[in-house]
Amino acid sequence: MKKTIITDFFTTLSRKHFFKSLSFLTIRILSIRTWKYNLKLEKKILDYLNLRESKIISFYNARSALYHCFKLIWIKKDDEIVINSYNCISVVNSVIQSGAIPIYAEIDKKNLSFDTELLESKITENTKAIVIQHTFWKSAQIKKIKEIVSKYNLVVIEDCSHSLWSKYDDLKHGSFFDFAIYSTGRDKVISGVNGWFLVINNTEYFKNISKIKKNLILPPKKLVLKNLAYNILWSISLKTYDFFGLGKAIIHISRKSWLINEILDENEKECNNSDLNYLLPNSLAAIALYDIHRIFFYQRDREEISNFYDANLESTYFKPLFKELVIETLNYFRYPILFKSVEIKNDFYNYMRKNKVILWHTWSDSNIVPKWTSNEITMYKWDCEVAEDIASKILFLPNNKNVTKKDLKRIMDLIEEYEFLNIENSSLAE
Numbered sequence: 080m081k082k083t084i085i086t087d088f089f090t091t092l093s094r095k096h097f098f099k100s101l102s103f104l105t106i107r108i109l110s111i112r113t114w115k116y117n118l119k120l121e122k123k124i125l126d127y128l129n130l131r132e133s134k135i136i137s138f139y140n141a142r143s144a145l146y147h148c149f150k151l152i153w154i155k156k157d158d159e160i161v162i163n164s165y166n167c168i169s170v171v172n173s174v175i176q177s178g179a180i181p182i183y184a185e186i187d188k189k190n191l192s193f194d195t196e197l198l199e200s201k202i203t204e205n206t207k208a209i210v211i212q213h214t215f216w217k218s219a220q221i222k223k224i225k226e227i228v229s230k231y232n233l234v235v236i237e238d239c240s241h242s243l244w245s246k247y248d249d250l251k252h253g254s255f256f257d258f259a260i261y262s263t264g265r266d267k268v269i270s271g272v273n274g275w276f277l278v279i280n281n282t283e284y285f286k287n288i289s290k291i292k293k294n295l296i297l298p299p300k301k302l303v304l305k306n307l308a309y310n311i312l313w314s315i316s317l318k319t320y321d322f323f324g325l326g327k328a329i330i331h332i333s334r335k336s337w338l339i340n341e342i343l344d345e346n347e348k349e350c351n352n353s354d355l356n357y358l359l360p361n362s363l364a365a366i367a368l369y370d371i372h373r374i375f376f377y378q379r380d381r382e383e384i385s386n387f388y389d390a391n392l393e394s395t396y397f398k399p400l401f402k403e404l405v406i407e408t409l410n411y412f413r414y415p416i417l418f419k420s421v422e423i424k425n426d427f428y429n430y431m432r433k434n435k436v437i438l439w440h441t442w443s444d445s446n447i448v449p450k451w452t453s454n455e456i457t458m459y460k461w462d463c464e465v466a467e468d469i470a471s472k473i474l475f476l477p478n479n480k481n482v483t484k485k486d487l488k489r490i491m492d493l494i495e496e497y498e499f500l501n502i503e504n505s506s507l508a509e
Contacts, residue, residue, distance in 0.1 A: 080321055081321070082321055082486070083321055083435040084436045084437065084482065084486050084490065085317070085320070085437045086437060086479070087439045092270070092310065092314050092317055093314075094314075095369060096270070096314060096366060097311060097315075099366050099369060100308075100309075100366065101311060103307050103362040107362070110361055111307065111361065112303055112360045112361055113361050114361040116364035116365040117358070117359055119368055121136075121137055123368060124371070127371065127374075128253055128254065129251065130253070133278050133279060133280045134278070135277065135278050136277045136279075136291060137274065137359040138274075138275045138277065138295075138357060138358065138359055139274070139275070139357035139359050139363075140169070141167070141169040141170070141260070141264070141275045142172045142347065143275065143356065144173075144275040144276065145169075145210070145260060146355045147277060148258050148260070148277050149173065149174070149177035149208070151258075151279070151291065152207065152284070154179050154207055155178065157180060158179045158180070158205060158206075158208075159180050159206045160181060160206070160207060161183075161201050161208070162174065162182070162183060162184070162209075163183075163192060163210070163211075163214065163238075163466075164183040164185055164186055164459075164463035165186050165191055165212075165446045165463075165469065165470055166183075166212060166447060166448070168350070168447060168448065168449065168457065169343070171447065172350045175350045175458075176355060180205075180458065181459075182206070183460070183462070184197065184198050184463070185197045185463045185465055185466060186214075186465055186466045186469070187465075188465050190217040190218065190401075191400075191469065192212055192219035193224065195223040195227065198227055199227050202227075202231055206233060207233065207234065208236060209233055209236070210236045210238055211235060211237050211238060212241075213238065213239055213241060213242035214241060215242075215415060216401075216409045216410045216411055216412040216413065217401055218245065218247040218252065221247050221248075225255070234257050234258070234281075235255075235256035235257055236256065236258040236259065236260065237252060237255060237260070238260055239261050239262075240260065240261065240262040240264075240275075241267070241268070241413070242268070242409075243261055243269065243410060244268065244409075245409045245410045249408075256280065257279075257280055257284070258278065258284075259277075259278040259280065260275060260277055260278070261276045262274065262275050262276075264342065265309065265342070266441070267412075268374065268377065269370035269373070270366070271363040271364065271366045271368075271370065272306040272307070272310060272366065273306055273340075273359075274359050274363055295358045296356055296357065296358065297360060298354075298357040298360055302340060303360045303363070305340040306339075306360075306362075307363075308338050308339050309333075312329055312330075312333045312338060312339060313333070313339070316329040317481075321435075343449060350456050376480070377480060380478075380480045380482075381410065381411035381478050382409075382411045384414070384479075384482055387487055388414055391491060394416075394494060395502075396419055396427065396497075397416045397417060397418040397424075398417055399414070400415040400417050401415065411478060414476045414477075414478040415473055415474075415475050416475070418472045418474070419472070420472065424471075424472050426501075430497055431493060431497075436477070436489075436493060438474045438475060439477075440474055442470065442473065442475075444470065444471060445470055445471075446459075446463065446467050446470035447459055476490065
């Protein structure tokens, strides 16, 4: 029976995650929310980033970290915040919840962050802040962005959700501007199931940190239990995925019966989520603390697999997106490939899935993800053609620790077979 190769969600799940979560659901049940690991994790992150003079606040989710950052800089109703036009609804939600207006800036097709030639045109007298996204793992054009924002005295936040470990000019992402946010969500570089961190580099804002911390509360116990249940149930489903469909059934049942929490709930998709004051609970901090000690190994595996793809991938239908740009120290969080057309992308995705290789496509089909997000609610005006085009044609090859050399050979064989089967299909090749 062939193994199903999965690109999404299972990227760091291990036996250790299973047993740590199980211990919090049993013998350590009384300490699932508050105990001692939050401060250890916060200190470890600052040490790791070499930002020991900065301050850090840990939150349960992304929207909370950004929302409270906007509170720190006194964002008012109808202020404007410039954000990447290829982005997650969590960022948009944070802007809207703060009362500000999201202004979408076009992306550079080479690195999927701001097109610095167009960025300045989005800045007005109402602009108060810019959120720079280091998309997937690639650095934004930091030097050029610094030149632009210095003219306007703007607050700048680095969104490093995808780029923990990555460096620019030998400094880790998050070191360059007033604020940075990082993630230990279950689909990020390392996983604590959920977890977001606001790093404050600008000393001007230190004095208001205590006011924010004073208003934070622990998430409901039921919510924390669902996060721990994710590590249990999905670890089992990963091991049994191909055993008569048992693993798939576990995933389906755990979602439908609300035994686990989804990354994005319905309120967030509607930019109407008000759960903005949750601390990172102790148990999730403990899991993330374990994972941050493993980051070198995750990065090594991702880099080796990505280098393998770079050396061996040849296709008529798609190209690796960042192959020519590997010049910094990077974490290789995803391996994006860009297709010639939406038709080819969908055909290739279905072909690989039929052959039990499930490609990551969460950031595909729409430039504001997830794809069923309402553009009316997000205030997006369909004016960023590069972001829209790339989002419609992008997929991601597996490059996580669970991908073996045997798996890589199988993936390459399938790609070659796809090329051979479609070589006479002129509608796809053109």
